[in-house]
Amino acid sequence: MIARALLFVWIAAALAAGFVWAPLVPVLGATTRVFYFHFPAAMVTCLALGWSMLHSALYLRRRDLVHDDHAAASAELGLLFCIAATVSGSMWAKAMWGAYWNWDPRETSIFFLMLIYAAYLALRASLEDPARRARLAAIYSCVAFVAVPFLVFVVPRIYFSLHPDPLLNARGKPDMDWRIMACAGALVLGFSALFFWMLSLRVRLGRSERRRELERAAGLT
Amino acid sequence: MPTEPSSSVAAIWAILRKECRSEWRTRYGISAALLFAITTLTTVSFAVGRMPDRTDVLAALFWIVLLFASLASLSHSFVREVEGHTMTLLRQVASPTAIALGKLLWNLVFLAAIELVTVPLFLILMGAPPPRWAAFLALLALGSLALAASSTLVGALIAQSRGRGALFAAVSLPLLLPVLAGAVSGTRAQWAGGAVAAPAQLLASYALAILAVSLVLYDHLWEE
Amino acid sequence: MSGAALTLAPPRTVAVEARSLAHRFGARVALEPQQFRLDGGIVAVTGPNGSGKSTLLRIVAGLLRPSAGECVVSVAGRALPPLARRIHAGLMSPMLSFYEELTVGENLEFAAEARGLAAPRRAAAAALERVGLGARAADRAGALSSGLLQRLRLAFATLGSPALLLLDEPGSHLDEEGRGALETWIRSVARDALVMLATNDEREWRLADRTIQLRGRDLGDPA
Secondary structure, three states, X not given: OHHHHHXXXXXXXXXXXHHHOOOOOOOOHHHHHHHXXXXXXXXXXXXXXXXXXXXXXXXXXXXXXXXXXXXXXXXXXXXXXXXXXXXXXXXXXXXXXXXXXXXXXXXXXXXXXXXXXXXHHHHHHOOOOHHHHHHHHHHHHHHHXXXXXXXXXXXXXXXXXXXXXXXXXXXHOOOOOHHHHHHHHHHHHHHHHHHHHHHHHHHHHHHHHHHHHHHHHHHOO | OOOXXXXXXXXXXXXXXXXXXXXXXXXXXXXXXXHHHHHHHHHHHHHHOOOOOOHHHHHHXXXXXXXXXXXXXXXXXXXXXHHOOOHHHHHXXXXXXXXXXXXXXHHHHHXXXXXXXXXXXXXXXXXXXXXXXXXXXXXXXXXXXXXXXXHHHHHHHHHOOOOOHHHHHHHHHHHHHHHHHHHHHHHHHHHHOOOOHHHHHHHHHHHHHHHHHHHHHHHHOOOO | OOOOOOOOOOOOOEEEEEEEEEEEEOOEEEEEEEEEEEOOEEEEEEOOOOOOHHHHHHHHHOOOOOOEEEEEEEEOOEEEOHXXXXXXXXXXXXXXOOOOOOEHHHHHHHHHHHOOOOOHHHHHHHHHHHOOOHHHOOOEHHHOOHHHHHHHHHHHHHOOOOOEXXXXXXXXXXXXXXXXXXXXXXXXXXXXXXXXXXXXOHHHHOXXXXXXXXXXXXXXXOO
């Protein structure tokens, strides 16, 4: 109870700080503020994908359906955050460069991640038996894991970049004002906590559903 | 894995020959695939006409035609096994790795057969400038290997589900995008006189990565 | 290494052990927990429909991964992982289908070759002769009647003279002549192999030295 309230206060405070206290990035102007939503969403997208793939591998090794619950739930939540990141990024692109979509490296990467999520969930939806679904989805997840570095790092470099790289990644160090980074960092933490909280709810739900099904099947005799 | 290597080679070879023989007897797989490829090619050529100067567009169209052809046909080998209920027989005579490699080799042969017809037809119909053959064929071979490796794995997954064609395409797409990117940029470069080393390396490393990870995972694919 | 020849298990050294072995498909129980150890001879597995006879045989064959417990198959004392069991096991099951567009002979030759048997053509021909299908070797597998198909399944199970035989309802669809051949063959191989017979047919289970009885759960079938 308290933890949940604190979490929301944290996120609200970080957002407020970002809007009011932190300065604007000169080149980006007023659009800087989208960053506070877009960046954490994108980070959680990656976190969720990593979490899902990790649990897929763990399922194949240990065959405990809890890992499958984690993999599936984090994939569903990850897709939500991915859509949020893509849409916010696209609105930002429109405001900054006049076009909703440009296939610049970052946009391309987030789109590819969305495709992986969608494919994984579509595969799951086509399988009924829980053990088979867990196993085949986990296999796909592990193969997709190999594709991710290619999709996120190699492929986008093939296309021309429009993303404001010099501000975020010049010489590998963020060039932005420390206050902006502080707020963004706080929001990344907040969004991640939000993700884990929603994940725990979904996993618990999945587990109790399974238990109920077992009891129902046992109750038939 | 706990099988004697010599019997694995025997199994792979036996499966490849069995696929060839089955296909030869029925012939509906290859003819449907060829028809599909030629239809796609004809549509493109009709709509766009000859474009000897737009090699960037040509490169993209070339690989789109090949991609469509493989999405339409490469899932069939596993789907046929499942629908014919022959998976029990297959799993009882060969290890999962041998099955996977046998089917992969078959998919490569199948793709090569389609390309034998489609590639010259494409070059002629679209009025493409003569390619740098060594680079062009190397890219074609590497791209085909990556296409086949991915399609074999996804085909094996899909065959056990309720979904078929559309699901196969949707699930394959994320895995095939790096192939498309590398193949298209490489094919474009070889027509524009640029360097193909980077795209070729991308294709080769990606194909190997997919192959390596899927070979480890095939042991878990069939457990029922 | 002489070509594709495999070392098969020496006679009477195959053992199958089940430790709290059970299986469920989703929430449905397919096999109740089993505990047994088998060393050789003929073992009948009986039980009402749905009690898990086929499930048990598939688990022993290494085709199905059980959801609980363990099934250990050992050859000469060494435990075999599930993926390695097919080399030593001959499976005959109603779920076994063949490639309909290939001939009977081609199907068996493919099986013999893929299993790594030395002289696969001869092994396939011998197996066909053994079940009385020699004359039908050039017929398409899709054209066989259910009785002849069952004989083909038997031929498949005998390829390579495996030390572990898993026969799921082997007598179904067979005529008297087929049954006679089946019985003779089972008795002859039982001297050197372990035979597990899943059946509800009295003619088959009386061949057995030992019986494992599976209990179904509330299926409405008379036990």
